[in-house]
Amino acid sequence: MKIVRDQERSLTIISGVLFAASAWWTVKKHREGKERRLRNGRSLRISKRATESNISTRCQQRALSPAIPYLESFLLGLQYPYDPDHPDGYIPLCVAENKLATDLLAKKLMQPQTASTTFSDDSVYAYNSFLGLPVARQAAAYFFAKRFLYPHLPSLSIEKALAAISPDSIGIASGAAGILNSLFFLLGDGGDAALIPRPYYSAFDSDMSLVAEITPFGFSLARPTQGPTESELDMAYLEARSQGLNPRFLLLTNPNNPLATIYRPEVIRDAIIWARKRKMHTIVDEIYALSAPQDTFQSVLRIMDGQLGDDVHMVWSLSKDFGASGLRVGFVLSGNKDYINGLSNLNIFGGVSNPMQVIVAELMTDDKFVDYYLEESSARLRNNYQICVQKLEEMVLPFVPAQAGIFVYVDFSAILPEKTKEWEAKLCQLFIDHARVILTPGDSMREQMPGMFRICYAWVPPEVLRVGMERLSRIVAKIRRLDWGDLNENTLSGIL
The missing domain is CATH 3.90.1150.10 (Aspartate Aminotransferase, domain 1)
Structure with missing residues (x-):
């Protein structure tokens, strides 16, 4: 406003309305030019540093910072x-x-028959579907049906489990981070954004931006432990749009990290309905699902009666509930066939080794041990x-x-x-x-x-x-x- 007032005093022959429009346009173009010069300057500096250190500007900009600040x-x-x-x-x-x-998991996996069973199978030495071995995907389907979809049915048969959850809807990759990276890469484009209620797990930023170039957009809640309301989702969506972003994803963690609270089923259901109206994907990270009392936690699988559709994706891994982050085994359940097919190609770079899949398949179907x-x-x-x-x-x-x-x-x-x-x-x-x-x-x-x-x-x-x-x-x-x-x-x- 000071610029406008100064120019009004010096150019009195121009009407206020025309002058304001002219001044606004001049300032706008000046700022755009300045920002462009700054971006070019930063790009040149980064390019120079990249050349000096023999790495790409992409590496300089996105890959050198640690995924977690601490x-x-x-x-x-x-x-x-x-x-x-x-x-x-x-x-x-x-x-x-x-x-x-x-100690419990180690004792289970160190049994001699585990190695004997795993490495006597010829399939572990050969190429296979990069989505996961059939035995591993079937085991995962049984595990998720029993532990997530029907936790109240202790005698669930394998036949009923596989009828409820198709192994074809399951993908296996290197940890939950690998799964999340694939979801953002295959379902979004650079410039898209993911809405995430704050506070949230810091590595989500890297999971979506390092390769997929999706922008994390955190938003605050009046009651963080209760989850987002429709009005809060609306406000976040509009704010992201006002910043030139295209909200493509809604990312929810249930049970929540870092709050250690559980969203009510209706909160998850309402959020999915809200996202569907805007043709957004909902990703529900349930990596702490089995570190929660089953009488209070309900998986999105159960909330949606096992019908996730092509726009809802559940993520889980062995890292938290089984304390096995070093094994690097993550799972996704999705009804999006194109995504699953795309993951098969993407997993060439981040799949799970065949021997590990056989071991995990045996683990997930051992009801007594689990x-x-x-x-x-x-x-x-x-x-x-x-x-x-x-x-x-x-x-x-x-x-x-x-x-x-x-x-x-x-x-x-x-x-x-x-x-x-x-x-x-x-x-x-x-x-x-x-x-x-x-x-x-x-x-x-x-x-x-x-x-x-x-x-x-x-x-x-x-x-x-x-x-x-x-x-x-x-x-x-x-x-x-x-x-x-x-x-x-x-x-x-x-x-x-």
Whole structure:
């Protein structure tokens, strides 16, 4: 407006209306030219750096940043971890992995007959459908029918399971990240956007943008634990459109990460109906589905009576519920035949090895073991959760009561001198430097309220979790007693 007023004073012979239009057009073209020059300059600088380091500009722009912002801190913790011989070691509570029942899975997979059965099959040595071996896709169909679609039918037969879920609707790829990458790449185009309720898992950004060039568009909810309402979805859609984006996807995580809450079935159903009206795809990531009580959680498979159509896609993997992220086995259920066919070609670059598929097929159809594993894993998760929240209650720190998952979302904002992302980062660093406890900061999960942290309580055994929570209790007590300006090596001693 100042530009307009200055020019009105100097060009009085031009009418206000014509002048305003002329000035607006001039400023617009000037800004566009400036932005174009800046983009060209950045492109030239990036191209120069890429040439100097012998990599592509694509790599410079998208592939060099870590998929999770807190990866560096996590790797630091792995270099000198806590144990009885290193009582001052780091305790990472920032990675959402269930390591509490790894011994059960390892015992199962290390049985001699597992290797004998796997490697005596000639098919594991040869090319096959890159969607997955028939035995693996059939096993997955049975598993999802029994555990997700009909969890209330313990005696479900294989015949009924395969009639309810066709193996042809299942794809297998290298982890949930590989599945998500394929969905975004095969169903969207560069410039499309995915709407995601905040806060959300930070690696989603990389999953959709690194290869598929889909833009993540996070949006806030009035009640994050309840899921998005129709009006909130409308607002997010219109805001994305106003920024020149084409909303193509709605991405929901249920149970939610990092909130560890479960969406009601009607929330999922209404969101799908909303997305269908706009010809959008709904992706439901259910990677924590079996780390939830079955009487409170309902899979999108059950909500939609097994009929996902060609625009709803369910994602799951072994990474969380079975604590086996290193096996790199992810699944997708989709009624979109073109997507499934496309995945077959894309999986040339990211499929799962045939021996691993045979092993996983045997695992998923061993009802006795899966029942035992899930029951024991749930008991161990409940124990660690109680250790965690009991200490949080003693510390008088608000948290979101977990309904599922392997983490708890905690509000540390009361001990920040100012509620800003900068002070959240400083608090996070204090935890690392002086308590040697590594948490997931809310800012890394696109949280809008500074001071929120995720504690992944299933990454360490109970005795180590107790040490980590006690360290947090001590440093929080010191921060409350002292002025932030007085926090230093001396005043923060005695925490370890």
